[in-house]
Amino acid sequence: MKFSDNLEKWFAEAQGHYPTKRSPLVPFLLYVQDEVGYLSDEAIVEIANRVELTPLEVRNVISYYSMLRTKPIGKYNVQVCTNICCLQRGGEDIFEHCKKTLGIGHKQTTPDGLFSLEEVECIGACSWAPAVQVNYDFHENLTPETMDAVIESYRKREQQ
Known part of the structure; x- marks a missing residue:
């Protein structure tokens, strides 16, 4: 190779x-x-x-290591933290919102190959919970509305 x-x-x-x-x-x-x-x-x-x-x-x-994978995933891997700090501040709601918005579940990829979704234990952003990591980008203090904006920003990248 x-x-x-x-x-x-x-x-x-x-x-x-x-x-x-x-x-x-x-x-x-x-x-x-x-x-x-x-x-x-x-x-x-x-x-x-x-x-x-x-x-x-x-x-x-x-x-x-959960960050290592042997199968292809979407171009943008959305990792939603649902560990204790994020959970207490709405992490589970963010994960459920992502499932609904993207139309996929845990460790699944959208049919167009653009997004994958994972529920993860911790991304080290407890002070800014709830938090999501998309590839190597962190997004903190999220609500369902701000999560929609995050997803939309990655969709717009594909249109440029």
Whole structure:
């Protein structure tokens, strides 16, 4: 499998900063996922070879981290926090509103491939609950109305 020149450069540099070849596994998985969209069987085998692990050992790591995925998702991954702080401030309502607005459930993707939806445990934005993360963007102090504006802003990106 061929990765971009930037990813190849990052991997070569990262190997020199860690004591063993397997040490940068998680960051490498994240970078590959960002580039490819998910961790395909082919990517897992390639990564395993590079860090001197078996594909099964790499899959075990992938299965531990909820942010790593082996199936394609939407271009915009909407992660709604429903942990205690967000829950107490309406996180569950935001999640239900997203399900209704997007017409999908937990870990599902819209038919056009634009949005995926996940209920997550914590995104580290407790002081600004309820909070949502879309890809790497945080949105805080949400209401159903402001969540609609967030979703619409990502739809508008596709029209530009």
